[in-house]
Amino acid sequence: EASTGMKRRLNLARALIKEAEIYLLDEPTNGVDIETKIKIYEIMEELSQKGETIILASHDVSEIEKTDRIIVLKKGKVVADKKTEEILKKTTKENEERLLELIK
Numbered sequence: 352e353a354s355t356g357m358k359r360r361l362n363l364a365r366a367l368i369k370e371a372e373i374y375l376l377d378e379p380t381n382g383v384d385i386e387t388k389i390k391i392y393e394i395m396e397e398l399s400q401k402g403e404t405i406i407l408a409s410h411d412v413s414e415i416e417k418t419d420r421i422i423v424l425k426k427g428k429v430v431a432d433k434k435t436e437e438i439l440k441k442t443t444k445e446n447e448e449r450l451l452e453l454i455k
Contacts, residue, residue, distance in 0.1 A: 355382035359379065359382055371403070379391050421438050
């Protein structure tokens with residue numbers, strides 16, 4: 352059976368073959384090695400530069416920092432919707448804890 356990382360790479364390859372305008376990626380780098388993670392980030396950047404939309408579900412702060420906008424959902428409801436730079440520039444320990452609470 353294929354490893355988690357291999358399954359992630361195969362699923363991403365399947366998604367990219369279709370050349371969609373919108374890509375929905377759920378934890379795309381979870382369980383992959385660092386080289387694959389970097390390649391996935393490069394691919395996401397290329398897609399973004401082409402004007403395609405990437406909707407990324409992630410709990411990884413390093414991935415979230417690469418986005419243009421953060422939308423936080425709690426029980427299916429939007430509890431925050433701001434540009435990433437707005438959230439990050441206001442990030443303090445207190446705000447970080449509050450954001451983590453919203454996610455839980």
